[in-house]
Each structure stands twice: as C-alpha cells, then as structure tokens.
Amino acid sequence: MISRLLLAASAILITLPLAAQVRHEDILAAPNEDWLTFTGDYAANRHSPLKQITPENVGDLVPKWVYQVPGATSLSTYPLVYDGVMYVTNANEVHALDALSGRKIWAYTHPDVELQRKNRGAAILGDRIYFVTSDCRLVALNRLTGGAIFEEPYAEVENGYHCTVAPVAIKDRIIVGVSGGDSGIRGFLAAHSAESGKQLWKLWTIPGAGEFGADTWGPKTLPWGGAGTWMPGSYDPELNWLIWPTGNPWPDFYGGDRPGDNLYTDSLIAVDLETGEMQWYFQFTPHDVWDWDGQEPPLLLDLEIDGKERKVVVQANRNGFYYVLDRTTGEFLRGKPFVDKLTWASGLDENGRPILIEGMAPSAEGTLVCPTVWGAANWMADSYSPVTGLHYVMTMEACDIFTSSSEEPEPKIGFAGTGGERQPRLDGQFVIRAIRPETGKRVWEYGLTGPTRSWAGLVSTAGGVVFSGDDDHQLLALDAKTGEYLWHFNLGQTIDASPITWARDGNQYVTIVARTAVFTFGLFETTADH
Amino acid sequence: MKFLGVLMLAVASLSAQHADPDIAAGEAAANQFISNPEAIEAGGELYRLVCSGCHGVTGEGGRGPNLLTARNIHRLGDQRLFAVIKKGIPGSDMPPSPFEDEKVWQITAFVRNLSAPALRQNVAGDPEAGKALFYGKAGCTNCHMIRGSGGFIGPDFTNLGANQNYAQIREGLLDVNKRFTMGFDPVVVTLADGKRIEGVAKNYSNYRLQLLDRDGRLHLLDRAKVGLEFKDESLMPADYADRLSEDEIQNLLAFLSRQSLRAPGHQDDSE
Numbered sequence: 150m151i152s153r154l155l156l157a158a159s160a161i162l163i164t165l166p167l168a169a170q171v172r173h174e175d176i177l178a179a180p181n182e183d184w185l186t187f188t189g190d191y192a193a194n195r196h197s198p199l200k201q202i203t204p205e206n207v208g209d210l211v212p213k214w215v216y217q218v219p220g221a222t223s224l225s226t227y228p229l230v231y232d233g234v235m236y237v238t239n240a241n242e243v244h245a246l247d248a249l250s251g252r253k254i255w256a257y258t259h260p261d262v263e264l265q266r267k268n269r270g271a272a273i274l275g276d277r278i279y280f281v282t283s284d285c286r287l288v289a290l291n292r293l294t295g296g297a298i299f300e301e302p303y304a305e306v307e308n309g310y311h312c313t314v315a316p317v318a319i320k321d322r323i324i325v326g327v328s329g330g331d332s333g334i335r336g337f338l339a340a341h342s343a344e345s346g347k348q349l350w351k352l353w354t355i356p357g358a359g360e361f362g363a364d365t366w367g368p369k370t371l372p373w374g375g376a377g378t379w380m381p382g383s384y385d386p387e388l389n390w391l392i393w394p395t396g397n398p399w400p401d402f403y404g405g406d407r408p409g410d411n412l413y414t415d416s417l418i419a420v421d422l423e424t425g426e427m428q429w430y431f432q433f434t435p436h437d438v439w440d441w442d443g444q445e446p447p448l449l450l451d452l453e454i455d456g457k458e459r460k461v462v463v464q465a466n467r468n469g470f471y472y473v474l475d476r477t478t479g480e481f482l483r484g485k486p487f488v489d490k491l492t493w494a495s496g497l498d499e500n501g502r503p504i505l506i507e508g509m510a511p512s513a514e515g516t517l518v519c520p521t522v523w524g525a526a527n528w529m530a531d532s533y534s535p536v537t538g539l540h541y542v543m544t545m546e547a548c549d550i551f552t553s554s555s556e557e558p559e560p561k562i563g564f565a566g567t568g569g570e571r572q573p574r575l576d577g578q579f580v581i582r583a584i585r586p587e588t589g590k591r592v593w594e595y596g597l598t599g600p601t602r603s604w605a606g607l608v609s610t611a612g613g614v615v616f617s618g619d620d621d622h623q624l625l626a627l628d629a630k631t632g633e634y635l636w637h638f639n640l641g642q643t644i645d646a647s648p649i650t651w652a653r654d655g656n657q658y659v660t661i662v663a664r665t666a667v668f669t670f671g672l673f674e675t676t677a678d679h
Numbered sequence: 680m681k682f683l684g685v686l687m688l689a690v691a692s693l694s695a696q697h698a699d700p701d702i703a704a705g706e707a708a709a710n711q712f713i714s715n716p717e718a719i720e721a722g723g724e725l726y727r728l729v730c731s732g733c734h735g736v737t738g739e740g741g742r743g744p745n746l747l748t749a750r751n752i753h754r755l756g757d758q759r760l761f762a763v764i765k766k767g768i769p770g771s772d773m774p775p776s777p778f779e780d781e782k783v784w785q786i787t788a789f790v791r792n793l794s795a796p797a798l799r800q801n802v803a804g805d806p807e808a809g810k811a812l813f814y815g816k817a818g819c820t821n822c823h824m825i826r827g828s829g830g831f832i833g834p835d836f837t838n839l840g841a842n843q844n845y846a847q848i849r850e851g852l853l854d855v856n857k858r859f860t861m862g863f864d865p866v867v868v869t870l871a872d873g874k875r876i877e878g879v880a881k882n883y884s885n886y887r888l889q890l891l892d893r894d895g896r897l898h899l900l901d902r903a904k905v906g907l908e909f910k911d912e913s914l915m916p917a918d919y920a921d922r923l924s925e926d927e928i929q930n931l932l933a934f935l936s937r938q939s940l941r942a943p944g945h946q947d948d949s950e
Contacts, residue, residue, distance in 0.1 A: 232897075233897075233899050234897065234899075247882070247887060247889050247899045248899075249887075249899060250884075250886070250887040250899075252882045252883075252884060252887055252889060253881075253882055254881045254882060254889045254891075254897070255862060255881060260838060260841060260842070260940065260941070261841075261941070276827075276895075277827070289827070291824060291827050291835070293831055293891060293895050293897055294824060294831055294835050294891070295835070296824045296827065296835025296836075296837055297826070297835070297837045297838060297940050298826050298827035298837070299826065299827075299940075300940055300941065
C-alpha cells in the first residue's frame with residue numbers, strides 16, 4: 150500500500166508543470182532579459198530595453214564563450230534565450246546551451262532526414278521548443294530534456310518544398326511557412342496547434358484556378374508561381390492579424406510565361422490568426438523579374454503621418470524602396486528609395502506601384518540593373534529604436550547583370566530562368582543606414598568593407614547601441630543616435646545571422662551566430678567581480 | 680587480446696571482399712530476403728543449427744563476435760554480410776557456409792534483424808500490457824518521457840524503438856550499470872546554504888554544472904559555489920528482474936521496442 154501511495158504521489162508530481170512556462174503574454178512583453186521569438190517581438194522592432202551596455206562602456210565588451218556547433222558550415226540561426234538557456238538551431242538540429250557558459254545541456258537531431266538546408270531558428274511556448282526540419286516537418290521538443298513530443302509533416306519535398314523558417318508561436322498556435330520559390334512551388338502559410346501539431350488552417354499564397362488573382366498568371370506557371378513564406382512575419386495583437394511577407398514569382402528571371410502582376414508574390418499579406426483568411430495584400434514588385442522577394446522584416450510601428458496617428462507597417466524592400474503602409478487597410482501611405490543605386494523604377498505612383506524604366510528587364514545578352522539579385526535589403530534583421538525614432542537597415546549598394554531565358558519552365562527541379570551576376574571588379578558595398586520612417590529620410594549611414602557576401606543584420610538597445618554583424622567577419626557596435634563607430638570584434642568567419650541581446654543575473658550579453666559557431670559577449674569583469 | 684586479434688582480422692577481411700562480383704549480383708536477393716519475416720524465421724533455424732556454437736543462441740557472442748553489438752558487422756551492407764556468411768573469413772575461425780545461396784540469404788536476414796532497430800524486430804510480448812506497466816506499476820514515468828509525458832531525469836523514450844535494437848533495450852532495463860548514458864550522470868549538489876539537490880548532470884566542467892532535477896528544474900551552477908558528488912550507481916532501479924515477472928518484463932520490452940516518433944500505427948501507444 151505504501152508503495153502504491155508513493156507511486157500515486159509521484160504520478161501527480163509529474164503532471165504538474167513545475168518548470169517555468171513561456172506564455173503568450175511573455176512573448177508579448179519580450180524582449181527583455183529573455184529573447185523569446187525570432188524577431189525579438191511580434192512587431193519585428195528588434196529593440197531591447199536593456200541598458201547596461203552603453204556607448205561609453207561598449208569598449209569593455211569581451212568574449213565570454215564560443216559554442217562550436219558540431220559539423221556546422223552555414224549556420225543562419227537567430228538564438229532564443231529563456232530562463233538562462235539558449236536554443237540554437239542548425240539543419241534538423243536544436244542545441245540547448247547554458248547561456249552563461251555556452252555549455253551544452255542537450256542536443257537533438259531529428260531522425261532520418263536526408264535533406265540539409267539552412268535553418269533560421271526556433272519558437273518557444275509553454276515547456277516546448279518548436280522548429281522545422283529541412284523536409285518540412287514541424288517538430289516539438291520538451292525544452293528541458295530535448296525529447297521529441299511530435300512531428301507534423303506540412304509540406305512535401307517531392308512537390309518542390311524545403312523548409313528553413315523559424316516558426317512563430319502565437320497564443321495556442323505555431324505559424325510556419327515554406328521555401329522553394331526559386332524552383333516552382335505553390336507557396337502557403339499555415340497555422341498548427343501548439344498542443345498536437347495538427348494543422349488549423351492553410352492559406353495559399355498563389356491562387357487556384359478560377360480564384361481571385363488567378364488571371365494575373367499564365368497557364369504554364371499557375372499554380373507553381375512560388376510566393377514562398379520562408380521568413381517569419383509580424384503579428385498585431387489588437388487586430389489579431391499576421392502581417393507576413395511573401396517571396397518571388399517563378400521562373401524568377403523570365404516573365405513571358407506569367408503575364409500579369411503574379412499575385413501574391415513579393416507582397417505583404419494580412420492574415421486573420423484565427424481563420425487564416427487574407428484581410429489585405431500589398432504587392433511591392435508586380436511581375437517581378439529580378440527575384441526581389443518581399444521577405445525583409447515588416448516592422449509594425451505607430452507613427453504620426455501628416456499630423457495623424459497611424460498604425461503602420463514599414464519595410465525596406467529588396468527592390469530598393471522604403472514603404473510605409475497603413476496596416477489596418479494595406480493602404481500605401483508613402484515610399485521612397487533608401488539606396489542610391491536604383492535603376493529599374495523612377496519612383497512609386499500614388500498607389501505605391503513602381504513606375505518602371507524601360508529596358509530594365511533581364512535579357513538573353515544581360516541587362517545591368519540596380520539593385521542586385523540580393524537586393525537593396527534582404528532577410529537580415531532590421532531594428533527600430535523608439536528611443537531614437539530611427540529604423541536601422543542593412544542596405545546594399547550594388548548592381549547585377551541580369552540574364553533571362555525563355556526555356557520551357559519546369560517546376561520542382563530548380564529551374565529559375567537564369568539569374569544575375571555582379572559586374573567584374575564591382576562588388577558594391579553594404580551600408581548600415583538609419584532611416585526616419587515618417588519621412589524615409591536617411592539620418593546617418595556607416596559603410597562596411599567586405600565582399601558583399603554576408604547575411605548579417607542588426608539589433609538596437611535602450612542603452613543607445615546598435616549591434617550588427619558586418620560583411621567582413623566582425624561583430625560591430627555603433628552609436629544609435631549618430632552612427633559613430635564604437636567597437637568591433639573579428640569572429641574570423643562569415644556572418645549569416647543577426648545579433649540578439651539578453652541578460653542574466655543583472656548582466657547584459659550580446660550573442661551572434663557565425664557560420665560554424667555561436668559567440669557571446671559581455672562586459673569585462675575582474676576576478677573580484679566573481 | 681586473442682579475440683581482439685581475430686576481430687581485427689575479420690574487419691580487414693571484410694574490407695578486402697568489397698569488389699567480389701557475387702556481391703554485385705545479390706541486390707535483388709537482398710530485396711527479397713532482408714526484413715522478410717518468413718526468411719528471418721527460416722534463417723533463425725539455420726543459425727541455431729550452424730552459427731550459434733560460436734555466436735551464441737541469441738547472437739550474444741562467445742568464440743565469435745557479439746552480433747547484437749558489433750559495430751563493424753552493423754556497418755556492413757546486406758550483400759557484404761551475405762558474402763561473409765557464404766564464404767567465411769579466410770585466416771580466421773569463421774568458416775564458409777555449407778548452404779546454397781537461398782539459405783545463406785535467410786541466415787543473412789536473421790543476422791541483420793538481430794541488430795535492426797527494435798521497432799523492426801517484432802519483439803515478442805504484449806505491448807498493451809507493457810504500456811500499462813510503463814505508466815503504472817513499473818514506475819517508468821517517474822524518470823522517462825514519451826511524447827512529452829513523464830519524468831525528466833532519464834533518457835527520453837519517444838523514439839527508443841527506432842534508435843536501439845532489442846538487445847540494447849533489454850540491457851538498459853536489466854543490466855542498468857553496464858552502460859551510462861552521457862548527460863545522465865547521477866549527482867548530488869550541496870548549495871552554500873546546505874540545501875541538497877539530487878539529479879543528473881546534463882553536462883559539467885571544472886567551472887560550471889548543468890543539473891536537471893527530478894521535478895524538471897534546471898540548475899545552472901558555478902562549480903566554485905557548490906559541492907558536487909557523483910554517485911556510483913545509476914538512478915535506474917536495478918531490481919526490475921525481481922520486481923517484475925518474466926512475462927511482465929517481456930511485455931514491457933514489447934512496448935518499449937515499439938516506441939517511434941514516426942512509425943504509423945504506433946502513434947497512439949503513449950496517448
């Protein structure tokens with residue numbers, strides 16, 4: 150009898166959630182000491198309220214630890230930090246680290262996945278970590294043990310999909326998207342139950358035959374037109390809408406087989422979280438032939454525009470224009486170039502539609518167009534500081550020679566209709582720019598050296614510092630107000646991710662992932678400080 | 680030492696047979712026999728007749744290598760394993776087979792199945808009765824989790840049947856101190872205030888300790904600030920052979936062997 154009682158007591162114990170649980174409200178309040186979602190917060194502002202590190206003391210930053218991810222060659226992950234634990238992803242893997250020491254607590258490799266693609270990060274909710282495998286399975290793990298709870302396949306490799314997206318946890322659901330838009334897929338966005346993994350809704354980003362927007366395609370390309378959803382979007386809790394970016398049309402560089410605007414590619418779409426119904430869309434680059442996905446972060450801001458308080462979404466788009474939209478309606482409010490090298494459009498009309506310049510379409514012999522295939526901006530993280538009122542963007546000033554081919558398009562095999570190449574000896578340059586979103590005016594800029602081959606982005610802090618990876622292997626600190634250079638550290642390898650900042654036991658840290666390893670920095674402490 | 684020498688010779692000989700044309704001809708045969716329940720059963724009878732004298736009745740080894748755990752054998756492709764059984768290993772005690780190819784393929788299917796993931800071994804016993812034991816009388820969920828349900832300080836069993844073979848699972852249940860799993864070292868920590876915490880060390884260095892306790896609390900500790908004692912005995916109870924009957928053990932093994940994150944038909948085993 151005694152042993153039965155003991156067993157009964159232990160059975161009760163294991164059903165109680167003794168470990169701390171991440172609630173939706175916690176993510177709404179983030180970031181603070183923790184970093185709980187890919188973009189730091191649902192509005193993708195990526196601004197930390199932490200103040201310990203300032204322009205005055207940032208020079209005292211020192212490396213605290215390095216975690217070498219075994220076998221990693223192209224990490225592209227933004228870590229999460231919760232309750233002293235950091236979660237880092239690689240293709241089909243999650244590593245849980247003691248955030249103060251970089252020591253591994255557990256590592257999980259999903260079984261039997263052959264496909265190895267980049268992975269951009271995880272989501273956390275309750276006592277679970279969520280991530281997607283390269284072959285598009287949503288996986289839930291216990292955050293303390295790394296034990297699997299479920300896997301839910303949500304897209305098929307044989308239909309051209311692969312998956313890299315960091316899922317977004319909102320309320321009781323996990324939002325996931327798909328990659329493969331350069332190869333001919335039918336893009337979609339989906340919500341899954343956080344509890345069971347079962348799909349709750351699925352919204353196609355390419356219309357079906359007979360649906361609204363189908364007439365913006367031709368018969369050869371519908372419904373394989375792409376519009377991938379490979380980057381996490383934003384979420385407005387008042388509207389209860391997702392504001393999600395979509396990718397390029399397919400074939401990327403030849404538009405002859407897809408006459409029309411090619412909805413809903415290169416767009417922002419507003420989607421009801423509960424039902425998955427589209428509320429509005431705004432297309433940045435109708436009938437894109439330069440591969441300019443709309444996957445740059447959509448920042449949700451409340452701004453005074455023309456004397457009126459507006460709920461807006463802003464985006465520095467890959468096509469070189471900076472857009473301000475009303476996020477309750479999708480209405481275009483204003484837009485202007487944020488790079489100097491922009492040759493394909495002379496401006497935007499009153500509806501935000503680009504005014505095209507003749508002769509800029511890719512051609513068989515090659516057409517020189519600015520910006521490049523990589524774009525004037527890309528998936529690298531932006532940041533908006535409410536302290537300075539500035540939007541910090543990793544921009545690229547460069548041009549490509551775009552070529553196209555009218556070869557018969559075949560989906561799912563990697564056919565893109567050719568591409569773009571940099572002019573010999575003219576690599577261009579990454580430039581960090583601070584933009585005032587109300588006006589689109591550039592307040593300061595800081596040019597970077599390097600080969601324009603990085604995917605590094607930014608984070609800003611209430612302490613007045615902007616941290617960024619650069620194009621030359623370095624983690625960099627700039628003054629948020631002035632753009633003045635403050636500090637750097639050479640990581641010795643290319644950076645394809647963006648920094649985060651977090652705190653533990655009253656100390657602020659900065660973490661960035663480079664191609665093979667995770668690096669964490671904090672202020673120098675003397676032995677006496679320990 | 681002598682055994683090791685034989686084993687090493689065996690490995691070298693296995694490698695040398697890579698280019699045998701008979702091997703290339705065997706792909707269709709491999710498809711026909713490997714994982715085929717009838718072939719495995721027929722192969723088992725032949726195995727007990729001619730192989731078990733050296734490799735043990737259940738493949739546990741003896742004069743010859745342990746077929747359940749020998750990694751160099753697991754790594755062999757089906758055709759190479761067939762060739763070794765058919766031709767023996769010249770210069771070693773492993774003789775050629777007296778049987779025609781079909782029967783050699785049946786033995787190959789049996790040997791392959793010995794080290795196959797437990798999920799594919801159709802382990803005997805009543806999995807439903809084993810499930811009741813796992814979640815009830817055997818107390819496994821005090822420490823082990825399946826699909827997020829259970830305890831924290833033992834290895835997760837969600838994908839156990841796909842990750843381990845039957846012999847490994849059986850050994851884990853009944854011979855608990857034979858192998859320690861990394862990340863599950865039993866420790867007791869004494870904090871500065873004298874409070875003691877028992878759990879497993881997920882990791883440790885001279886400077887830092889990551890301890891997970893029974894209640895699922897993660898303690899991230901500076902070694903300089905705590906006392907740390909490693910326990911010699913696994914936290915896994917060593918008395919299951921006494922506490923459970925033979926049938927109960929087999930039922931529990933049948934349940935554990937069928938745990939897989941992916942396999943259709945086993946999704947509900949832990950619900």
